[in-house]
Amino acid sequence: xxxxxxxxxxxxxxxxxxxxxxxxxxxxxxxxxxxxxxxxxxxxxxxxxxxxxxxxxxxxxxxxxxxxxxxxxxxxxxxxxxxxxxxxxxxxxxxxxxxxxxxxxxxxxxxxxxxxxxxxxxxxxxxxxxxxxxxxxxxxxxxxxxxxxxxxxxxxxxxxxxxxxxxxxxxxxxxxxxxxxxxxxxxxxxxxxxxxxxxxxxxxxxxxxxxxxxxxxxxxxxxxxxxxxxxxxxxxxxxxxxxxxxxxxxxxxxxxxxxxxxxxxxxxxxxxxxxxxxxxxxxxxxxxxxxxxxxxxxxxxxxxxxxxxxxxxxxxxxxxxxxxxxxxxxxxxxxxxxxxxxxxxxxxxxxxxxxxxxxxxxxxxxxxxxxxxxxxxxxxxxxxxxxxxxxxxxxxxxxxxxxxxxxxxxxxxxxxxxxxxxxxxxxxxxxxxxxxxxxxxxxxxxxxxxxxxxx
Ligand code: ADP
Ligand code: ASP
Ligand code: MG
Numbered sequence: 437x438x439x440x441x442x443x444x445x446x447x448x449x450x451x452x453x454x455x456x457x458x459x460x461x462x463x464x465x466x467x468x469x470x471x472x473x474x475x476x477x478x479x480x481x482x483x484x485x486x487x488x489x490x491x492x493x494x495x496x497x498x499x500x501x502x503x504x505x506x507x508x509x510x511x512x513x514x515x516x517x518x519x520x521x522x523x524x525x526x527x528x529x530x531x532x533x534x535x536x537x538x539x540x541x542x543x544x545x546x547x548x549x550x551x552x553x554x555x556x557x558x559x560x561x562x563x564x565x566x567x568x569x570x571x572x573x574x575x576x577x578x579x580x581x582x583x584x585x586x587x588x589x590x591x592x593x594x595x596x597x598x599x600x601x602x603x604x605x606x607x608x609x610x611x612x613x614x615x616x617x618x619x620x621x622x623x624x625x626x627x628x629x630x631x632x633x634x635x636x637x638x639x640x641x642x643x644x645x646x647x648x649x650x651x652x653x654x655x656x657x658x659x660x661x662x663x664x665x666x667x668x669x670x671x672x673x674x675x676x677x678x679x680x681x682x683x684x685x686x687x688x689x690x691x692x693x694x695x696x697x698x699x700x701x702x703x704x705x706x707x708x709x710x711x712x713x714x715x716x717x718x719x720x721x722x723x724x725x726x727x728x729x730x731x732x733x734x735x736x737x738x739x740x741x742x743x744x745x746x747x748x749x750x751x752x753x754x755x756x757x758x759x760x761x762x763x764x765x766x767x768x769x770x771x772x773x774x775x776x777x778x779x780x781x782x783x784x785x786x787x788x789x790x791x792x793x794x795x796x797x798x799x800x801x802x803x804x805x806x807x808x809x810x811x812x813x814x815x816x817x818x819x820x821x822x823x824x825x826x827x828x829x830x831x832x833x834x835x836x837x838x839x840x841x842x843x844x845x846x847x848x849x850x851x852x853x854x855x856x857x858x859x860x861x862x863x864x865x866x867x868x869x870x871x872x873x874x875x876x877x878x879x880x881x882x883x884x885x886x887x888x889x890x891x
Contacts, residue, residue: 437470438628438650439570441478442667443724447516450570454577456665456727457623461579468618470663471653472581473628474570475646476562477513480506481629484559487541488550496545503541507534510565517573526572533565552596553637556630560587560638563627563646571625581623589613590631590649592639599631599639601652603711606631610656618657626653647705651719655711662712662719666703670721670732671696674747678874679881685746686730689738692745692829693719695863699785699827700750709734744830744839744884749877750785751870753825754801755853757818758811759793769815770794776810786825786865788854795854797825797867823853824870826877827863828884834861839884846883850876 437460439453453474461469476484483502490499507530514526540557544550550558567583574581589609592599617624628646631639641648647664654662671693672682688696690713697704703721712719713736722731738745760769773794777784780803784796798804804819811817828843840857843864854867868876 437663437665438473438646439475439724440646440664440666441475441480443665444474444566444570445478447513447573449724450513450517450573451577452724452727453570453665454574454579456724457574458577458579459727461623469621469623471614471618471657471659472570472574472623472625473586473646473650473653474563474567474625475628476566477509480509480562480566481559481643484562488555488558491541491544491550492548494548496541499541499545500538503534503538506561507531510534510569514569514572517569518576522572522576526568529568530565533561533568537561556596556599556640557638559640560627560630563630567625567627574623574625579623580621581625582617584613584617584624584626586626586628586630586649587632587636587638589626590652591634592631592641594633594637594639596639598642599633601631601641602634603652603656605634606652607656610653614653615657641707642705644702644705645707647708648711651708651711651717654717655715658715659717662708662717664704664708664719664721665724666721667723667725668703669723669726669729671701671703671734671746673745673885674877674881675701675749678749678877679747680878682746682881683885684729685732687733687735687739687741688745689831690719690734690736691860691862692738692831693734695827695829695860696746696748699748699825699829699863699865701746701748738831740831743832743836744828744843745832746829747877747880747884748827748829749824749873750799750827751824751873752799753785753823753867753870754798754804755795755820755823755867756798756804756808756811757793757795757820759816759818761815772814773811776807779810780807782807786854786856786867788856795867797823797854820853822870823867824873826866826868826873826880828866828880829863831862833857833864840864842883843880846879847876848879850879 487499571581571583591602591605614624628649669684671685674682694709697706719734786797856865
């Protein structure tokens, strides 16, 4: 059971989590206790990112003031949840964690440099401290629990800030360090998002990675179900920040969930589904503020339902058009151009081709300048920024060809830059101007979802 930032935002939210776990244990006395994975308190990771930025900008004092602010916020939550000796022990640990963060910040300030490895040490503070608080709070409120250091369990490669798990080693560690806690009837509490290399250097799985941690631990421990507890009722038919009243999607397939997560449905980290698919473990999304709502169940088959499943959007992208400088696309042109993206470790999301040109969308613009100057050596390049992807997802796109026409028609006069239907025929992807996203999403949602529910 993974609880995201808003579900553990403060003492009150943590209190709700404790009741969810207690309710679960009471309802299923014959089951093993759940393994709990928690994120940092909401906005804490953003503040830690800011510390890194301030150090690089040479504003060390501001960075240290954020360290103090975060220390106070965690102390306040701990003091509201735990008391007596247990609180004294907890406050000492929290102080130790922030003292070591402060020492690191001072060290990084001396060079104004925060390497990717240092970034991961910095960012891991949020999950590290919060998981300690949650574990102590469980015990204080009568739910027997034990804190497990996620950095000792989740073994990753050395790709700092975007590390990948070493499944074999993590399975061994999870069996050695987490399973015995469950067997003893104590609820193990681990921080999500964080891990370490085999040598023990802290790493992170990338922003939003706690969902992925939960799925990795779930797969390593062969659990019955992976639950992602968050601040919405489940997977919705569209991002609620873009479309005012999306509907809950009660069931969907692993493949649909992957597409939605990849194309921007932030409720699930894009990699979450991988470990679940590998072990065929259902994933359920639930609302920690409304635990009685059934949420969304994600399984291999999903469930046949009429119409489409959901929309997603990914914003702030760049479209790169690459035109062969020869008349027609020369043999080897595609290989050469994709080699450039490979060399600069930059994935592309959508690709369309015409007779002489190829267009791709790029999410991470970090190495774009280098990519473009390399492409120029054999092609003409045109770049358009502030673009976005709007993605329509549904297994039924295969069996109901009219859905495609309805989607395109719904967009009316919204200018479309690229359109693609993946080989899976499970999604249609529109690339358009970022400024048109809200209108496009609402037009699609109004036509494809409101209408479907009304009929
Ligand atoms: P947590 O802190 O629990 O991990 P996140 O903020 O990462 O929560 O993810 C939940 C948020 O994802 C929701 O509050 C919502 O704004 C956003 N979201 C985007 N697309 C969707 C979608 N299709 N369904 C549900 N939520 C979505
Ligand atoms: N706390 C991390 C983040 O904000 C991981 C997560 O919330 O899943 O990115
Ligand atoms: Mg999240």
